[in-house]
Amino acid sequence: MSAIAFHLPDELQDVLADLEAFLATEVIARHEKHADLLEDPRRLYDEDGRHSAPAQQLIREVRQASSAAGFFNLSVPPSIGGRGLGYLAYYSAWELANRTCGPRNWLGTFALSHWAFGPSAVLEQVTDEARERFLPGLLAGDTSMCFGLSEPGAGSDAAALTTRAEPDGDGWRVHGRKIWTTNVTFADWMVVFAVTDAERAARRRGGISAFLVPTDAPGFRLDRVIRMHGHIGGVEGETVLDGVPVEPWQLVGPLDDGLRIGLLGVSLGRVYNSARSVGLARWSLEKAIAYAKDRVAFGQPIADYQGVSFPLAESAMQVHAAHLMGLNVAQLLDQGGRAVKELSMTKAFSVEVCLRAVDRAIQTHGARGFVNEEGLVEAYNTLRLINVADGTNEILRRTIFQQLAKGDLDL
Numbered sequence: 001m002s003a004i005a006f007h008l009p010d011e012l013q014d015v016l017a018d019l020e021a022f023l024a025t026e027v028i029a030r031h032e033k034h035a036d037l038l039e040d041p042r043r044l045y046d047e048d049g050r051h052s053a054p055a056q057q058l059i060r061e062v063r064q065a066s067s068a069a070g071f072f073n074l075s076v077p078p079s080i081g082g083r084g085l086g087y088l089a090y091y092s093a094w095e096l097a098n099r100t101c102g103p104r105n106w107l108g109t110f111a112l113s114h115w116a117f118g119p120s121a122v123l124e125q126v127t128d129e130a131r132e133r134f135l136p137g138l139l140a141g142d143t144s145m146c147f148g149l150s151e152p153g154a155g156s157d158a159a160a161l162t163t164r165a166e167p168d169g170d171g172w173r174v175h176g177r178k179i180w181t182t183n184v185t186f187a188d189w190m191v192v193f194a195v196t197d198a199e200r201a202a203r204r205r206g207g208i209s210a211f212l213v214p215t216d217a218p219g220f221r222l223d224r225v226i227r228m229h230g231h232i233g234g235v236e237g238e239t240v241l242d243g244v245p246v247e248p249w250q251l252v253g254p255l256d257d258g259l260r261i262g263l264l265g266v267s268l269g270r271v272y273n274s275a276r277s278v279g280l281a282r283w284s285l286e287k288a289i290a291y292a293k294d295r296v297a298f299g300q301p302i303a304d305y306q307g308v309s310f311p312l313a314e315s316a317m318q319v320h321a322a323h324l325m326g327l328n329v330a331q332l333l334d335q336g337g338r339a340v341k342e343l344s345m346t347k348a349f350s351v352e353v354c355l356r357a358v359d360r361a362i363q364t365h366g367a368r369g370f371v372n373e374e375g376l377v378e379a380y381n382t383l384r385l386i387n388v389a390d391g392t393n394e395i396l397r398r399t400i401f402q403q404l405a406k407g408d409l410d411l
């Protein structure tokens with residue numbers, strides 16, 4: 001019997017069952033076949049820190065296979081060529097992918113499109129010309145994109161960004177610097193946020209626009225790959241935009257109203273990261289339970305000691321609550337609400353309790369918990385990063401309280 005009373009629609013259950021089979025044959029089997037490459041950092045990354053060409057090829061293959069099988073674009077709006085299954089499918093599919101693949105089979109993170117590297121609702125507002133030039137490759141998984149909002153001087157306070165688009169003929173020239181951009185290391189396109197009306201931007205009344213920029217445009221330069229938590233390479237980077245030309249067809253959404261698109265992307269990120277947290281926490285909890293039943297100390301399986309079993313029961317309580325919150329907020333979003341408070345609560349709560357769950361799983365494994373092959377520390381580091389990405393937990397609390405103070409007291 002399911003632990004969750006809410007019944008996922010039959011169509012979605014079928015999609016998830018098919019996705020699980022796809023992950024087994026197209027992600028996990030591919031990882032096994034190429035484990036020599038994927039588990040050797042010296043082959044996984046080039047000297048400059050980017051994924052090596054064979055690694056990029058494997059990532060592309062997963063995207064393409066998933067697109068052909070109908071999973072990659074499952075939550076992308078039909079208006080831009082996706083299946084339009086909505087937020088509940090998005091949440092459930094990402095939770096499943098993380099629980100099934102764990103941190104080791106990380107190619108799974110490319111099996112479903114998300115706003116920061118593939119098609120999503122963020123792109124509903126691209127121009128007709130952009131649809132023709134850019135969407136087919138992205139939907140097929142042949143190409144990928146990234147989302148350039150944060151800057152060295154503008155993180156949580158994204159509206160403080162200073163990258164500017166100066167008028168030039170019919171279009172603009174973009175000058176500035178972006179940082180922490182996930183996937184910029186191999187993306188074909190970046191959605192760049194830039195000031196188009198300095199006076200309005202200074203008053204925080206619009207004045208920021210979004211543009212679709214090819215990463216091989218003149219003046220676009222990846223300055224460095226940012227190596228996160230002990231990796232010798234990575235997918236986050238810092239980029240310089242030095243007079244990059246953009247034309248009107250590259251505008252995403254209305255001029256001067258780009259931050260609204262930025263916020264939509266960040267919201268999709270909060271759903272994705274809530275699901276990712278629960279998926280990784282369930283993966284780690286299942287591993288910890290199996291290990292505790294197997295590992296013997298002082299003549300008994302360590303699962304017999306309450307010092308081991310109670311923390312795992314604690315994890316189960318909290319991860320279950322996070323899972324319910326995720327399913328709930330996904331349905332609120334599918335009903336058309338913005339669910340600002342609920343999404344902020346879900347992401348903050350999910351990441352925090354799931355981080356603790358992975359930590360308890362590490363502790364249950366004793367010294368084995370730190371062995372690279374187990375993947376537990378990798379899962380911990382991933383969740384630690386999610387604690388900052390797409391709204392830090394402090395910013396989420398700030399948002400929650402702002403909503404409460406406005407009178408949204410429904411809990």
Ligand SMILES: Cc1cc2nc3c(=O)[nH]c(=O)nc-3n(C[C@H](O)[C@H](O)[C@H](O)COP(=O)(O)OP(=O)(O)OC[C@H]3O[C@@H](n4cnc5c(N)ncnc54)[C@H](O)[C@@H]3O)c2cc1C
Nearest residue numbers: 147148149150155156180181182385388389390392394395
């Ligand atoms: C793994 C990863 C991937 C990312 N990918 C992308 C990407 O693809 N595209 C992109 O544009 N950005 C990306 N980011 C950047 C991310 O959006 C920012 O890191 C985030 O918004 C926080 O900004 P910051 O790092 O500049 O921290 P800051 O905003 O400088 O915050 C520093 C600390 O101060 C706290 N703080 C700030 N203001 C307040 C306040 N008002 N009240 C209480 N506390 C406050 C924060 O919570 C934090 O603890 C990524 C980040 C990470 C970690």
